[in-house]
Amino acid sequence: MLTLADVERMKNHPNTKSCIIEYETDVTGKPQPYSDFVTRINDELDAVVSKLEQARDYYNKQSEDFLTNFICGLLQQKSINATHGDYSSGETDLKITHGPYEWIGEAKWWEQDENAFEGMRQLSERYSCGSNNGKSNGGILLYNRTGNAADKLERLQSLYMSKGAEFSNIKVSSDNKCSLSFNTEHHHSASGLPYSVRHKLINLYHVPTDKSARNRK
Amino acid sequence: MSNKQQVYDELLYCWESSPDEHLAYTRLLNHVFEQPKSNLKHIPFASFRRVVAAPMMDDETLLNLVFHLVNRGRLLEVHYELIEDDNCYEITLEELGEAEQSGWLAHPETGEIVPSYKEQVFMYFKCSSYLSSLSGEGAR
Numbered sequence: 001m002l003t004l005a006d007v008e009r010m011k012n013h014p015n016t017k018s019c020i021i022e023y024e025t026d027v028t029g030k031p032q033p034y035s036d037f038v039t040r041i042n043d044e045l046d047a048v049v050s051k052l053e054q055a056r057d058y059y060n061k062q063s064e065d066f067l068t069n070f071i072c073g074l075l076q077q078k079s080i081n082a083t084h085g086d087y088s089s090g091e092t093d094l095k096i097t098h099g100p101y102e103w104i105g106e107a108k109w110w111e112q113d114e115n116a117f118e119g120m121r122q123l124s125e126r127y128s129c130g131s132n133n134g135k136s137n138g139g140i141l142l143y144n145r146t147g148n149a150a151d152k153l154e155r156l157q158s159l160y161m162s163k164g165a166e167f168s169n170i171k172v173s174s175d176n177k178c179s180l181s182f183n184t185e186h187h188h189s190a191s192g193l194p195y196s197v198r199h200k201l202i203n204l205y206h207v208p209t210d211k212s213a214r215n216r217k
Numbered sequence: 218m219s220n221k222q223q224v225y226d227e228l229l230y231c232w233e234s235s236p237d238e239h240l241a242y243t244r245l246l247n248h249v250f251e252q253p254k255s256n257l258k259h260i261p262f263a264s265f266r267r268v269v270a271a272p273m274m275d276d277e278t279l280l281n282l283v284f285h286l287v288n289r290g291r292l293l294e295v296h297y298e299l300i301e302d303d304n305c306y307e308i309t310l311e312e313l314g315e316a317e318q319s320g321w322l323a324h325p326e327t328g329e330i331v332p333s334y335k336e337q338v339f340m341y342f343k344c345s346s347y348l349s350s351l352s353g354e355g356a357r
Binding site: 001002003004005006007008010013015016019020022023026027028070072073074076077078079 | 230231232233234235238261262263275276277278280281284285287288289295297310313314334335336337338339340
């Protein structure tokens with residue numbers, strides 16, 4: 001038997017937090033506070049990305065669409081309203097809604113830094129409107145199959161700091177929860193309001209050099 | 218308007234990458250679609266454990282599967298009841314909302330404060346009118 005007290009405890013559990021919150025929003029019409037929504041989505045994405053990284057030998061051969069669709073499916077499992085290919089002035093890679101809120105994610109295979117910047121342009125100039133009523137956050141998902149992820153990410157952060165002409169008033173900050181993520185905030189070109197983006201590297205590098213790998217060559 | 222097979226396929230799709238959950242969810246879907254709706258008017262959470270036949274599955278994973286049927290599928294509704302001795306009293310969402318605000322629940326019959334109400338109010342599930350219509354049994 002499930003009591004209200006049990007459900008309240010489960011609201012803090014990573015496997016049930018989203019399904020309970022989405023249910024409560026549905027029945028009450030009241031979404032959770034926007035900043036809590038953004039935090040929850042980022043936590044859920046981290047959990048999903050962890051599953052991708054556990055099988056990176058398989059996933060590093062897949063297309064951007066396949067990977068993003070996979071992420072979308074895992075989010076949907078938790079009753080999160082996530083879509084792949086939904087329209088928002090173009091086909092978004094990942095769009096998550098919660099009541100009136102919206103979070104849009106753009107995904108790219110990070111073969112070169114220009115891929116990351118192109119993703120940022122698409123997100124902040126095409127898909128998002130940057131208004132401050134629950135639409136002021138988004139994300140970039142960077143699928144990476146080359147090594148030295150931390151070095152690459154540090155270099156990307158430095159490059160963003162010099163992109164003030166392109167992304168007005170851009171500020172770069174580290175992500176306290178994840179060392180393979182960082183945050184930017186700039187003035188959205190459409191709304192002129194602050195738009196925050198979490199850039200998350202998904203580590204799909206898999207080049208083993210152990211005996212088994214050597215024997216296979 | 219979707220038919221039963223379309224709904225079934227659409228709901229199962231997102232579980233394809235998770236084999237254990239996919240199997241459990243398939244069993245849940247088969248159960249709610251195949252049972253006469255008269256059998257789905259009062260489903261305690263524990264019943265779902267028998268349906269999925271996965272004794273090692275933790276409560277959180279199971280609840281997430283069941284809530285998927287509620288949130289995404291709209292096949293089940295959530296209801297609440299106060300259980301006191303052998304008596305059950307339906308508690309509405311409005312009453313729960315007021316209790317959440319005030320910190321206490323008024324007994325639906327006596328009006329007295331129910332102590333530690335969150336330990337005495339239980340969640341159960343019921344087939345939705347949408348599920349009934351998909352099954353061709355109409356709203357009940």
